[in-house]
Amino acid sequence: MRSHPASVQAAIEAFLAAARQPVLQEPGELPFPLQTGQFEIAQKGNSVLVSTWDETRQLHRRAIAVAEDRPGRLTLTIERFGGKIGMLVLYDESKPSSSPLRKQSERHHFREHLRSLLRKQFPIWAIADLSADLDMEHSLSANYPRALLRKGQAGVAVIGAAPGPAEPAVALTYGLIWLDYLRRREPELRIETLALFLPQPALTATALRLKWLTGAQFRLFTYTTEGQSHELDLADCGNLHTELRPAQPHQQSSLHPEAETTVKGARFRGLEVPACPPDELPAVINEMARLRNASTPDRLNPLYTRRPEGWLESQIRRHLETLDATLRTAPLYSQVLAIAGVDCGIADILAVDHDGRLAVLEIKADEDIHLPLQALDYWVRIAHHAAQGDFRARNYFPQIQLRPDPPKLLLVAPALSFHPTTETILRFFSSNIAVERIGLALEWRQIVRVLFRYRGAASPT
Numbered sequence: 001m002r003s004h005p006a007s008v009q010a011a012i013e014a015f016l017a018a019a020r021q022p023v024l025q026e027p028g029e030l031p032f033p034l035q036t037g038q039f040e041i042a043q044k045g046n047s048v049l050v051s052t053w054d055e056t057r058q059l060h061r062r063a064i065a066v067a068e069d070r071p072g073r074l075t076l077t078i079e080r081f082g083g084k085i086g087m088l089v090l091y092d093e094s095k096p097s098s099s100p101l102r103k104q105s106e107r108h109h110f111r112e113h114l115r116s117l118l119r120k121q122f123p124i125w126a127i128a129d130l131s132a133d134l135d136m137e138h139s140l141s142a143n144y145p146r147a148l149l150r151k152g153q154a155g156v157a158v159i160g161a162a163p164g165p166a167e168p169a170v171a172l173t174y175g176l177i178w179l180d181y182l183r184r185r186e187p188e189l190r191i192e193t194l195a196l197f198l199p200q201p202a203l204t205a206t207a208l209r210l211k212w213l214t215g216a217q218f219r220l221f222t223y224t225t226e227g228q229s230h231e232l233d234l235a236d237c238g239n240l241h242t243e244l245r246p247a248q249p250h251q252q253s254s255l256h257p258e259a260e261t262t263v264k265g266a267r268f269r270g271l272e273v274p275a276c277p278p279d280e281l282p283a284v285i286n287e288m289a290r291l292r293n294a295s296t297p298d299r300l301n302p303l304y305t306r307r308p309e310g311w312l313e314s315q316i317r318r319h320l321e322t323l324d325a326t327l328r329t330a331p332l333y334s335q336v337l338a339i340a341g342v343d344c345g346i347a348d349i350l351a352v353d354h355d356g357r358l359a360v361l362e363i364k365a366d367e368d369i370h371l372p373l374q375a376l377d378y379w380v381r382i383a384h385h386a387a388q389g390d391f392r393a394r395n396y397f398p399q400i401q402l403r404p405d406p407p408k409l410l411l412v413a414p415a416l417s418f419h420p421t422t423e424t425i426l427r428f429f430s431s432n433i434a435v436e437r438i439g440l441a442l443e444w445r446q447i448v449r450v451l452f453r454y455r456g457a458a459s460p461t
Helices: 005-018 096-121 167-184 200-210 276-292 306-316 372-386 422-426
Strands: 022-025 039-044 047-052 058-070 073-079 085-092 126-131 144-151 154-160 190-198 217-223 230-233 259-262 265-268 347-352 357-361 409-414 435-440 451-456
Touching: 005 047, 005 073, 005 085, 022 096, 022 259, 039 085, 058 085, 073 096, 073 200, 085 096, 085 167, 096 126, 096 144, 096 154, 096 217, 096 230, 126 435, 144 167, 154 167, 167 200, 167 372, 167 422, 190 200, 200 372, 265 276, 265 435, 306 347, 306 357, 357 372, 372 409, 372 422, 422 435
Parallel strands: 154 190, 190 217, 357 409, 409 435
Antiparallel strands: 022 085, 039 047, 047 058, 058 073, 073 085, 126 144, 144 154, 217 230, 259 265, 347 357, 435 451
């Protein structure tokens, strides 16, 4: 419905007078800050011409009505060329309520950038689906736009990641979930390829992961903000950059059965003991034992809530035979690798079984959709150092003859804390990775009890 242009202009001027940081946004485009001298509002015929510009862009739209007017936000109905109707949003960026609008604008802008890249890289394919919206039902993030390309009865799944605060390297998780979902949603299509469009910083980590994934053809592209893109040769990228730290097995402290000494001091049930004079250390550990305890009534105390993965790791080390009777209980090592940019808050243990085969235990106390691929990052590097003989050179597992086989990978978490997509991701793992999921009872702080044990991507029965 068309409004009188005077009322439209009055609404715009009232919004601008009240806003501290006015911004204009058109869906699918980056917002324009409305700075003095860089915009104009003027009646022209039976509409209001809204114009704004910056050093590289300009926008001119005819506003014909006010669609919504509320504090900090004004939505205008605009008329495009040919009489088509669209929307234009003005919002006050100084208001916290405006943050979702800006994030949505950035996501939709990158979605359109991805559309442009797809037309160049896949010119004879039709874009059958392209979205940057949240899909909680299928565990698809709004931060990573996804697409389906179609040509006859063939399809290509696509995932993209914009440069910015969202971690682009985890786009692969959502790409595998998207590929699996499309194969179930579009049974008539042969969807054999997953194409990833990632910024430069995410390429190495993603390429390393792709070398150990099967079940699809993977194509990796990088791009520039100017619209250029090119495909990478997966056989020629993804070099390992990792450092094996000197062997430092866990040492139990004489102050408490569940305290240990570290190079930084002392740790109790996975939590660092605060620095204090040596004569005060027993009292500090006793206080931690009182509060960092399964039966403590103060469940909100930081000594109880902090670093649950560390607490779970300490429990597993003390009850390793319950978890897996094939593993030696000593020596055990934690955080043996220094990996730039790959520390994702997962606790880990490096162990060896009675036959001399290494085992990597990745531990999570809370649900994490990225657990499988984060564990793969660690496993790849452990397997590399094992093949090079680095563990023997660094005096790991002295007097134990280590086998050359790739290590086992054990994913350990409370039974209800495995994300529902874990099985989906594991189906893409190479058969060379002997992976096992071990689900623990909820009361793991009190007792370690195994509820289930599944190999590979096996589903519960």
